[in-house]
Amino acid sequence: MNGVPVTAASRALYSCHTCGLLSRGADKGADMGGVVHCPRCSAELHFRKPDSVARSWALLIAAYIMYIPANLLPIMETSSLFGSQDDTIMSGVLYLWYSGSWDLALVVFVASIMVPLLKLIAMTLLLVSVQRRSVWQPLQRTKLYRVVEFVGRWSMLDIYVVTILAALVQIGSLATIKAGPAAVAFGAVVVLTMFSALQFDPRLIWDPLQKERPGHE
Amino acid sequence: MTASAPLIACHECDLLQREIALPPGEVVLCGRCGAELYRSAHSTLDKPLAFLLTAAVVLTVANVYPIVGLEIQGSGNATTLFGAAYALWHQGMPPIAVLVFLTTFLVPAVELAIMGYILLSLKYGRRPAGMTLLMRALQHVNPWGMLEVFMLGVIVALVKLTHYGTVIPDMALWAFGILTLLLAATASSFDIRDVWDRVEALPCREVDE
Numbered sequence A: 001m002n003g004v005p006v007t008a009a010s011r012a013l014y015s016c017h018t019c020g021l022l023s024r025g026a027d028k029g030a031d032m033g034g035v036v037h038c039p040r041c042s043a044e045l046h047f048r049k050p051d052s053v054a055r056s057w058a059l060l061i062a063a064y065i066m067y068i069p070a071n072l073l074p075i076m077e078t079s080s081l082f083g084s085q086d087d088t089i090m091s092g093v094l095y096l097w098y099s100g101s102w103d104l105a106l107v108v109f110v111a112s113i114m115v116p117l118l119k120l121i122a123m124t125l126l127l128v129s130v131q132r133r134s135v136w137q138p139l140q141r142t143k144l145y146r147v148v149e150f151v152g153r154w155s156m157l158d159i160y161v162v163t164i165l166a167a168l169v170q171i172g173s174l175a176t177i178k179a180g181p182a183a184v185a186f187g188a189v190v191v192l193t194m195f196s197a198l199q200f201d202p203r204l205i206w207d208p209l210q211k212e213r214p215g216h217e
Numbered sequence B: 001m002t003a004s005a006p007l008i009a010c011h012e013c014d015l016l017q018r019e020i021a022l023p024p025g026e027v028v029l030c031g032r033c034g035a036e037l038y039r040s041a042h043s044t045l046d047k048p049l050a051f052l053l054t055a056a057v058v059l060t061v062a063n064v065y066p067i068v069g070l071e072i073q074g075s076g077n078a079t080t081l082f083g084a085a086y087a088l089w090h091q092g093m094p095p096i097a098v099l100v101f102l103t104t105f106l107v108p109a110v111e112l113a114i115m116g117y118i119l120l121s122l123k124y125g126r127r128p129a130g131m132t133l134l135m136r137a138l139q140h141v142n143p144w145g146m147l148e149v150f151m152l153g154v155i156v157a158l159v160k161l162t163h164y165g166t167v168i169p170d171m172a173l174w175a176f177g178i179l180t181l182l183l184a185a186t187a188s189s190f191d192i193r194d195v196w197d198r199v200e201a202l203p204c205r206e207v208d209e
């Protein structure tokens, strides 16, 4: 409230990831190789997640690449008496839409197409702003990060749908459903973006405020 | 700094704040970014334990019985969760089979086992062996439990299945629904901070190393 916000790192205090204890870190001597440990739970302590931005970027770029086959390749291959049919995620949505389940079509569209794409864009925005040490709207950016963390898992929806269908629709020549190659790419997108978000340290959003303020006074 | 109340750092923006005493059921949010700092401790361990043990039973039921059956022109077919993962594996999709198995069975099972072990140890006044390792494992596996997403996936699949034949919802479908709620209840009553406070408060504390 009064002037410069005081963070734990600015007072050389570590906040433990595992148990939450605030400490200066137990000095266990040279045998620990300069690594600081928590006096309560002995977990390794860092002021910020190590190499957060670089790791987060690497995982995010990999996710961008996998997003392309995930949407272009078939996620479900149906073969029946009347021939075979390959469905991409989008054609699956259209199928639900035209068969009258517009509500589920919307759910699948949001969970499988919108959410992954918005997550990729949101993570890019967060990483770029942190790298540029932006002081723009830290609260809104923190909220954006929380949204990314919260919605991440919901993109798994289509994988589960295909899992159930592929297990049940195996009636010999009548109809057979198989998971297509896009399932692997899509699973990779979900896993990679989740790892990217987990590597990101939201405290980096607030750190530039720390450095800016004293200069103004 | 002369400490009156203990300090706490926000895990999302690192702001230092003083702890305040809390009436039961209340939550303290960070003054700057609004992240949850801590919640008031539960008076007993019985509530999380009760949720947890029920969840373990329901998890077993959910994996023993089929989720849903499908009948096409007289020939029927039903699948359990394991059956579905197994089918994927043999259709040349081992990575997806593993992902499904991890997110819907292994992660919830491991979480329940770890929390159960910690809570039971504390209930009998013992410091759980390997506490740090277990708490860290819990934090790492937690984001990968996706039962609620799986539930929604099953519902979408049910709708699509009606196109092929008669859909017969089975025991495990309801079990998974209930399990989703139970896991949420267990997670919200298992408080990391409270658990560490209880470990610290134990009379004779053995050192981890």
Ligand SMILES: [Zn+2]
Pocket: A016, A017, A018, A019, A020, A021, A038, A039, A040, A041, A042, A043
């Ligand atoms: Zn610690």
Ligand SMILES: [Zn+2]
Pocket: B010, B011, B012, B013, B014, B015, B030, B031, B032, B033, B034, B035
């Ligand atoms: Zn905060």
